[in-house]
Amino acid sequence: MTAVADTFDLLRLIDALAATGHLSHEGYRALILHRMAVESATVAAVGASNTRSDPLTIPDEVTEALATRAAAVRDNMYGRRVFIRGLIEVSNICKNDCYYCGIRASNAACDRYRLEDADILSAAAEGYALGFRTFVLQGGEDGHFSDGRLVPLIRALKSAHPDCAVTLSLGERSRDSYAALREAGADRYLLRHETATAAHYARLHPAGMSYERRMQCLSDLRGLGFQVGCGFMVGSPYQTADDLARDLAFIEAFKPDMCGIGPFIPHKDTPMGGYSAGSVGLTVFLLSIIRLIHPPVLLPATTALGTLHPAGRERAILAGANVVMPNLSPASVRKKYMLYDNKLSDGAESAECLDELRHRMAVIGHEVIVERGDVRK
C-alpha cells in the first residue's frame, strides 16, 4: 500500500469513528501504529539528541485531522470551556507495590506524609476562594483513611461547600466502603484501570493485585451511582499497540464519565526506573480518539503531559481535552507526592497560579470556568 492510500484509509477510519464511536481492534491498531511510525520516523530524521522534546510539532495529516475532529466534538458538547479541579493529595502512604509508581510501599526513599482533616478542609476553603468547585481527594491506599475517617470528612466538605463536587481517588476498596463514601456525599471516583490487558496488568503489578479486581471496583463504583473515571498510562513498560487498542475497546464498552491518560514517566527509585518515558504525541493522539469514541467524556490534560513537554497541556486541550487539575495540596507536601521523576507542582500546575493557567488557556482560545463541571448526560 502506498503512503497516500494509507493516509486515505486512515482518514476514512477517523470518519467512521466520528460517525459511530466504534472501530474494530484492527482499526484502532492501524491508527496507533500510524502515530508510532510517524514518531519513529521523526526520531530517525532529527536524531536522538532531539528525543527529549517529543516529535509533537512534526506535521502529520492524520494526527491533525483527528485532533480537529475531536476538538469540534468537544466544542459541540462543552464549548471552549476548561473545567478545573483542585487536587488535594491526602496521603502518599500506600500498601501497594506497583512496579512503576514512586509512592509504592517498597520505596524506602519516599518521605511519607498524611494530611489532617483540618489541612484538607483549609486547602478546600482556599481552593473555593480561588474558584474551584470540584475537590479531588487523591492518595495512596493508606489504611488510615478508613470509612470511619472519610465519611465525616466528606460530610464536612459537602456542608462547607454545598455547591461543590467531591471526587475521590483512593484506590481499590470494597463495595460496602464505596457505598458508604457515596452515601456520605462523594460525587465522583477516579480509578485508572492502568491497562485493559490482563497479562500486561500482571507485568506492571505484583502478584497480590489483579486486573479482575480492578475491573470489579470500576463496576461497583458505576453501580453505586458515582460519576466514574478510568484511565491508563501511555508507553508503560511492555505495552504494545494491541494493548492500547484494547484500552480503547474497553473505553468504548465502559463509557467512562472521565478518562485520565498520561505518558508513563520513569521514577528512579522503582523497578521500572530504567525504562524510557511514553510519548506526549501518542498520548495526545489517543485523547482525540477517546473524545470521538465517547463525546461526553471529561478528559483531563494531565500533569504527566505537562511534565514531559512545556506545551503538553495546551496540545491536549487543542486535541479534545477539557479539564485541568491544578495542585491544591499544602505546599509543604507537594514535592513528596512524586509518582514519577520531576513531577510538576508549580507554575500553571499549582492552584495559586490559576491566573497563569487562565492566561495560557486564553492564548489558545479557551476559558477556565468556575463551576462543578459535571459530565453531560
Ligand code: 5AD
Ligand atoms: N508515570 C506515569 N504515571 C504514573 N502513575 C503512577 N506512576 C506513574 C508513572 N511512573 C499514574 C498511574 C496511577 C496514577 C495515580 O498515576 O496511572 O493510577
